[in-house]
Amino acid sequence: MKMKDVQQYPDGYLSKMPGFQFSLLSLLFPLWAAAASLNDILITQFKSVFYLSDFASALVQSAFYGGYFLIAIPAALLIKKTSYKTAILSGLGFYIIGCTLFYPASNMATYSMFLVAIFVLAIGLSFLETSANTYSSLMGPRDKATLRLNISQTVYPIGSIIGVLLGKYLIFQNGASLKLQMSKMTPQAARDFGASALQHTLQPYKYLILILIVVFILFVITKFPKCKSQNVKGEVENKVSIPETLKYLAKNSNFKKGIIAQFIYVGMQTTVWSFTIRLALTLDKNISERSASTYMIYTFIAFFLGKFVANFLMNKFNATKVLFVYSIVGCLSLLYVTLSPNFTSVYAAIVASFLFGPCWATIYAKTLDSVKDKKYTETAGAIIVMAIVGGAFIPALQGLVSDSIGSMQLSFIVPTICFALVGIYFYSEMKRFNNDSQNN
Incomplete structure (x- = not known):
């Protein structure tokens, strides 16, 4: 389909999907x-090599999602x-720079330098998510917006899955676990072994850089629709200030509930x-x-299948009703992860995904x-992306709980509570949809 065959409406939506x-x-x-x-x-790698607590190791996610929050x-x-x-x-561009910073990080072998590289990489991803989700x-067409996303x-x-496979075969090596291997070494030998292991962290990012350069070129040479709201004269509406937008959004209770739900959901998923x-x-x-x-590969396969099944169900039933049922079962799955005394809890975590x-x-x-009012769309989308900062706080909270009670498994009560709260959000949305349907 040629772009000249696609009509853009004043609210930014298109007549057809290119x-x-x-x-x-x-x-x-x-x-x-x-x-x-x-x-x-x-x-997992840093916890063993740098002798980190669960809380300190979770700072990887804090650096990552902190970058999202600041740049949205x-x-x-x-x-x-x-x-x-x-x-x-x-x-x-920032994504490429962040990947490149893994070169000095792997040579310097310091936790702080890796966090810097991850933060810069996250800046790039914040630009991508802020634009791509809304775009x-x-x-x-507007009526297919949720399905399209x-x-x-x-x-x-x-x-x-590709990320985990790269980590599995390029970062993790054969043999016993890092913790077990290093426990049998002298302190100096363990440090040298850890520094050697950190060299492997660079490998996946080399491949990512090549792929990103190709994608960058494709975007440069491809014509894209503007998809920006227009005023009555057909001009792009871009004169709305951030304070004005925030004032408008602050009065929107449904928007605020969505922000809180997204914060909790992303934190739950990440942890x-x-x-x-x-x-x-x-x-x-x-x-x-x-x-x-390998269990992370199963996790993301399950995540993919969950999306596929949900897309099918949401074509037949109200989306919020489907998600409410998902939330109930998900909460029960995570409760099983928390309380089950055996390895089946790992499979329950996969079901939750x-x-x-x-x-x-x-x-x-x-x-x-x-x-x-779609003239506020760009900033509203950015604020929803800022809610990703839940991924910076909730994993650190679970790490803190794990360190405090001495049980990684029991600390899964944190995402269990989160899924219950997400379920409450979908229940309220389901009720609002039913009320709107009755009123209309």
Whole structure:
């Protein structure tokens, strides 16, 4: 489909979905998923090499999602002043720089330098998510916005699986677990061994750099629709200030509920994925990090299937009703993870990831759609992305709980409570939908 055949409406939505542009945009989702899933590998690696507590190891996620939080508003301002495409190109640029910083980080072998590299990488991903999530929902008819974003998000787990495979075979090595190997060495030998292990952390990022350069070039040479709201004269509406937007959004209770739900959801998802490998290593002392990372592959396969099944169900039933049922079962799965005395709790964590599948995209699209005046769309989308900062706080909270009570497994009560709160949000949305349907 040629761009000249696509009509843009005043609210920024399109008459038809441009297939190639939408596909290229959706390619960004697995790209940032790969970076996020590599964090789960790094947390396990750094804990052993740097002798970190569970709380300190979770700072990987704090650096990562802290970058998201700080850059979301600047990314929205860039979109307002330029275009979604420019913001995406900026994000890809920072992503490349962040990956490149793993070269000095692996040579310096200091935890702080790795956190800097992860933070810069996250700046790029914040640009990408702030633009791509909103852009995906706008790139076609309005009534299919939620489905469109869920389709883009469906390929996210593919990137997650690729990230784990890169970590499994390029970062983790054969043999016993790092902790077991290092426990049998002298202090100096353990330090030298740890420094050698850190050299492997660079390997996945070399491949990511090559892929990112190709994608960057494709975006440069491809024409994309603006998808920005227009005033009555047909001019792009971009003169709304941030304070004015915040004042408008502060009066929108549905938007505020969505922000809180997204904060809790992202924190829950991140903390489960951050500690699944650690959970497996805790429950089975005889497996290595490489073997334990296989369960993360199962996790992301389940996540993918959960999205696919949810997309099917949401075509037949109300989306919030589907997600409410997902939340109930997910809460029970995480409760099992917390209380089960055996290795089956790892499989229950995988089941929970199946139920995570459609949550992010549905909360995002519904929260964004609650903003009726579309001249506030770019900043509203950025604020929803800022809610990703839940991934900086809740994993650290679970790490703190684990250190305090001395049980990684019992600390899963933290995401269990989070899923219950997300379920309450979907229940309230389901009730609101039913009331709106009755009124109409």
